[in-house]
Amino acid sequence: MKKYLSVLLTITPLFAPAQEMTLASHVRGLPDDFKRYFYDSELIVQVYLNDTALFDAAISLKENGEIRLIRIVDTSYQADDVDPEIKARWADVLKQGVSVGECTQNCPSGLMAVEYRLDNSVLKLYTSQYEKGQVNTDFISLPKDMPGGVMMYNRVSARGTSHKERSWGINSTLKSSFAGWSQNASFYSSGTGEGHHQKNSSSLYQLFSQKELQGSFVRLGLFTPSSDTSNVQTSGFGDHSVVGAMWGTSDTLLIRQDSVSAFPVYITGRNQSIAEVWQNERLIYTQQLQSGIQALDTRQLPNGIYDITIKIIENGQTVDTQKAQIYKPQGWNDPDKRWRLNFWGGQRRTFGTSWHHKQNNNPFTVGGEVDILAHPRAIVGLSGALAEKETQVGTRANITISENDRLFTQYTLSNTQEHLSKNTTIHYYRKIPIGSAGLYWRSTNKKYHDQKTRSRERQHTWGTNLSLRLPWSTSLMLSAEYVDRIQNKGFGADISLSKSTQISGHNTNFRLSGYHRPGFDKKERDQGVSFGVSVALAPANRHRISAETGLNQHQNYSSLKYQWEPGDDDNPIRTLGAGVSQSSRNTIISTNGAIEARYLSGNVYTQHHIQGSSHTVGGNLSQVLVLGGGKVGAANGNNRMESALIVDVDADDDSTSILASGNMGEKRLFKGKNIVPIQLWEKNNIQFTARGGEGVQVFPEHHSVQMNRGSVKYLKVKAMKTFTLVGMLKDEQGNLLKNRYVSSDVAGAMINADGVLTLDSGVSNRLLTVTEKEGRPKMQCALPSEMDKKKQIHFINTVLCRAVSVGEEKS
Structure with a gap:
């Protein structure tokens, strides 16, 4: 410390000579008549730590050089890079008191020297870190002890009809923290059914503990290799779970974090239809659709690159299915490290029931994934897995052609006892000044083989998406594709044109859409056209009425809907709506609503088909339950x-x-x-x-x-709620108290040399405390009980105080 101090004194000319370090000479030479108001009074200063501003503060200064913090006056001017924890720590140090000059013993937080300047009202604190440069690191430094806790996220998605046709999914994830490790337990249960025939699948597919390190992570327990492989985006080995261990690189603790991006997924809805999103045979989300082409709401879907199946449900029946890929990759945060990889191994286990995966044994399996930053604009990935009589190899490339052009390709080869599968995806995406455009090709070839039969299944899809923002508040969405698969084959196109304007002061939207696609399951071609208008009513666009008319499979239909959005953060209801749709085949009455309360969130919709006397009900509910510090709390999902x-x-x-x-x-x-x-x-x-x-x-x-x-x-x-007290304090003998530190339930202040105290206090507080000073005892002062709580400032001529004995303090 002496060595650091000698260097510090050499480079800091603001310090007085060593023999005058008790208090700077320009302070010690104050006139005697001024000292009475200067010492033991409130002085406003700027506090610096190693030449970095901490806060403005009121301090008291004794003639022997002792400084004590009374209160922090203002922190709003400070730079944001000063840690509030550091400010709070040094505020506590100053409350205990420091002395001007060199610190030689009992020096808190590495304090070396204290300097006070009267000419510019500055108090500087110098520590042993003054001469030490900051250690440059790209990683976040974690403390040894981080709070423990448990969090449980639950989500339920369901849909059912009066004909006993139903589908549902429950997803529960429990996350906890213990001893610096994080734990994860994930459970799902989903199923479909019609009448007495139903298929259910339930599984505990993750139960592991993970430790985040600088640049890597370690995982032990039951996990799904294809899910959450840290920053490696190449797919793992299907949706099987493994009991074992995983190690991989990780950007989790990198200080620099980039945002994620996603390619849009476009789907086409019919009149009063519903979209179900399935991942690995699990229902994870449902969405009510409007007629025509639209974008799937992917905000609540997980991050990563993975395939989903979208089922279009109308009147309780599946009228179309389509495959899509969610693209939410994590950014390449550290270009200096060109390799990302993970390895895993263990025994494949299934804890639950499933109609899709019935394993007669539990083979040992190993695998891994690697992503390579081959070029600042090109990422290449490779994955592989090996088990008993099963292999899987996958490769992908993510190429940024330009600032506005991206190309994604992926190929996987899977060979199991049941089938040989080859899947290829090519996706080109371009941002243009007025929107975006995309081209894609997907191909699936499966060859089934067992002892009795052999069959082959091929599916190919070529397509394009176009989204444009045109002049005059007009937008255009276009989707076209050619499909060649068992369910349907041929060319299809969807188009939607919408315009926003104001009519008589009301926000109005017009929408024209049409579609013409191959029929699902070898039926006649699926076609339709619709025109709709939506008008927002006063006040504040909270009420909206919309009407639509069109053709669906050569059948006329028309609909009228009403939607209400309270727009009030205190109202748990987010939306409520109702509508009626009429066609030559049916009349449908529908309702919908969404809530976001403190402890629960979700949405629900209903449909009633009058001619068929059938009902459809569906929705999503979610909640988060948290436990920590011995307390339990809940929030909406x-x-x-x-x-x-x-x-x-x-x-x-x-x-x-x-x-x-x-x-x-x-x-x-x-x-x-x-x-x-x-x-x-x-x-x-x-x-x-x-x-x-x-x-x-x-x-x-x-x-x-x-x-x-x-x-x-x-x-x-x-x-x-507080008030400001201005008054004088006297002891039991009637003597006026001066230059004493007084605290209330919310603040503290010094009595000035004239005996006037200005102090903030809570409106319910009736007791002040005068601290012990130089042999004078600690005192307590009772405030009047009849003070008006509505007044902001109270002037009290005399507040009586009495000495507090040691026994009274303990009691």
Whole structure:
């Protein structure tokens, strides 16, 4: 420390000579009549740590050079790169008191020297880190102890009809944090049925513990190799689960993080139709469709590159199916490391029941994936897996041709006891100034072989997508493809033209759409055309009426719908709607709604077919349950979080609300328990501010936390209405107290040399504390009980204080 101090004194001319370090000479030479108001009074200073501004503060200075923090005045001017945890730590140090000059013993947090300058009102704290350069690292530094916790995410998707035709899916994921490792348990159950015939599938497909390291990760337990392979995007070995271990590279702890992107998935709906999204024979999402071509809502689908099956349901029957690929790759965050890879091995196990995968044995299997940054614009991937009498090899390439052009290709070869399968995908995507365009080709060749029969199945699809934003608030969507498969064969096209305008002050949308495609399951060609108009009514576009008419399979139909959006954050209802559709074959009455409450979110829809007297009901519900710090909390499922803070808000005024802001954005907190999503790994600095009512202070004002996946922490936040007290304090003998430090339930201040105290206090507080000083005892002062709680400032001539004995303090 002496060595660092000598260097510090050499390069810091603001310090006085060593013999004058007790207090700078220009301070010690103050006139005697000024010292009475200078020492033991509030002084406003700028506090610096190693030449970096921390905050503005009110301090008290003794003539012997002792400095003590009274309160922080303002922190709004500071740079955002100063950690609030560091500010809070040094605020605590200053509250305990420091002395001007060199620190030789009991030096907190590496403190080496303290300097106070009267000429510019600056207090500088120098530590042993002053001469040490920051260690440059690309990775986030994790603390040894991160909060534990448990989080459980549940989602239910279901659809059923009065004809006992149904499909449903339940997906539950439990994430926890323990001893620096994160745990994951994933369960699904899904099925379809009609009458007494049904097919169910249930499985516990993941139950593992994982440790994130700088640049890599380790996983132990039951896991699905094709799911969540960290930053390697090449597919693994199907949807089988393995009991074993996995190691791989990881960008999780990289400080630089890029955003993800996705190619759109276009689907075509009919009048009152529904889309079901299936992944690995699991129903993961359902969506109500409008007529014509539209984009699938993929916001709630998982990240990664994987195939999905979309079933179009109309009147309880599957009228079309299509394959699509979700493209949400993670960015290549570290171009200096051109290899990403993972290896895994273990015994393949199935914990559950399935009508698709019935394994008679549990073979040992090994595999791995590797992605190579062959060029800054080209990523090449290769995957392989080997088990008893089964092999799989896959390769892919992701090429960024230009800023606006991307090409994706993928080929997989799978050889099992049942079949030999070859799958090829080529997808070209281009951004254009007024929209986007895409070309794709998908091919599947399967050769089934067993002891009795041999068969072959081939499917080919060539297609294009075009989305344009035209002048005059007009947009165009076009999809065309040629399919060659068992269910249907031929050329098909979909087109949709929409325009937004204002008529008599109302936002109005016009939409013209049409489609002409091969019929599903070798039926006649599927064709239709529709024209619709939607008008937003006052107030604030919360009410919308839409009408549509068209042809569906040469049958006329028309529909009328009403939609209501409250637009109020306090209202758990997000949308409510109803409609009626009439055709020569049927009349359909439908309803829909969506909620986003504190503890539950979801949507539901119903359809009633009058001629057939049939009903269809479907929807999605989701919820997150969290446990941490011995407390339990819940949130709606729209909070896609992997770590959370349970914030218990205690406010003495029901009109007060708290706003939590930080890396996660802004979130309004209510009285009681609230769930605040927290970003993983990075240090999160959360600021709490009060909304509603004057003179309200929040304690604590900020909180810093660093979370592991599955971490949950409990924090109690109190919002108190305060007032400002201006008055004089006297002891039991009637003597006026001066130059003493006084604290309330919310703040602290110094009594000035004239005996005047200015201090903030909670409206419910009736007791002040005077700290012990130079042999003078600690004191307690009772405030009048009849003060008006609505007043912001109270002038009190005399507040009586009495000494507190040691026994009273303990009691």
